[in-house]
Amino acid sequence: MSGLINLQLEDLMPELRPDADHDFTNFNDQKSADDPFLAELFDTPTYDFLELDRQEITKEPENETMLQTEMEVENEVDLEVEKTSSQNQESINSDMKFCSSRPGSFRGIPMTYYELIETALTHSENGKLTLKEIYDWLFENVAEFHDGNAKKWQNSIRHNLSLHRSRFKKEQNPEEGKSSLWSLNIARCFSTNDGDFGDNDS
DNA sequence: CTATGTAAACAAC
DNA sequence: GTTGTTTACATAG
Numbered sequence: 001m002s003g004l005i006n007l008q009l010e011d012l013m014p015e016l017r018p019d020a021d022h023d024f025t026n027f028n029d030q031k032s033a034d035d036p037f038l039a040e041l042f043d044t045p046t047y048d049f050l051e052l053d054r055q056e057i058t059k060e061p062e063n064e065t066m067l068q069t070e071m072e073v074e075n076e077v078d079l080e081v082e083k084t085s086s087q088n089q090e091s092i093n094s095d096m097k098f099c100s101s102r103p104g105s106f107r108g109i110p111m112t113y114y115e116l117i118e119t120a121l122t123h124s125e126n127g128k129l130t131l132k133e134i135y136d137w138l139f140e141n142v143a144e145f146h147d148g149n150a151k152k153w154q155n156s157i158r159h160n161l162s163l164h165r166s167r168f169k170k171e172q173n174p175e176e177g178k179s180s181l182w183s184l185n186i187a188r189c190f191s192t193n194d195g196d197f198g199d200n201d202s
Numbered sequence: 203c204t205a206t207g208t209a210a211a212c213a214a215c
Numbered sequence: 216g217t218t219g220t221t222t223a224c225a226t227a228g
Contacts, residue, residue: 203228204228209225212221214219
């Protein structure tokens with residue numbers, strides 16, 4: 001129990017580590033005995049959508065109008081996304097194909113399911129959404145999901161939520177009868193609940 | 203080999 | 216039926 005809180009800044013930001021044999025990919029072999037929990041916890045990759053934005057934008061100078069999305073995002077992204085204006089629909093042309101690992105695009109940026117869910121959570125009121133709310137947000141904001149094939153992508157959403165336990169946190173919904181609340185697992189760091197991390201994988 | 207997507211069986215509610 | 220969990224297989228890189 002004492003080992004859990006023993007982290008230092010270098011643990012959070014390994015790039016600051018002086019010696020830094022940056023081998024995160026191998027922590028399973030090397031470091032797991034030490035702090036597998038933390039290793040898993042901070043396994044979460046970057047969720048820097050702005051960075052993603054820039055990369056994709058600079059890659060395709062074709063759409064100069066996209067540069068403005070950068071500002072929008074930085075502002076606050078109040079994407080009530082009214083009715084997905086026809087322009088939006090246009091930008092997601094049928095000739096625009098995504099590699100298989102990026103099934104949908106948000107604001108023109110191809111993203112994986114994980115990134116899409118993360119985006120939905122990030123844009124929610126308090127970072128917590130029910131499964132249904134995740135569905136709804138994605139349906140509102142991802143035109144690729146408008147093809148009437150909800151069963152397919154919704155299955156993938158559920159699969160992602162369950163599979164990536166180090167990325168997503170499931171929390172009981174205080175409202176009775178409603179399904180769990182999902183959030184980014186990094187929130188565990190700030191949980192005031194001491195101790196009960198629920199899942200004992202025997 | 204790893205990350206991801208897709209399909210599907212299954213349990214719990 | 217919905218929500219989660221899990222296994223299996225396919226494919227891109």
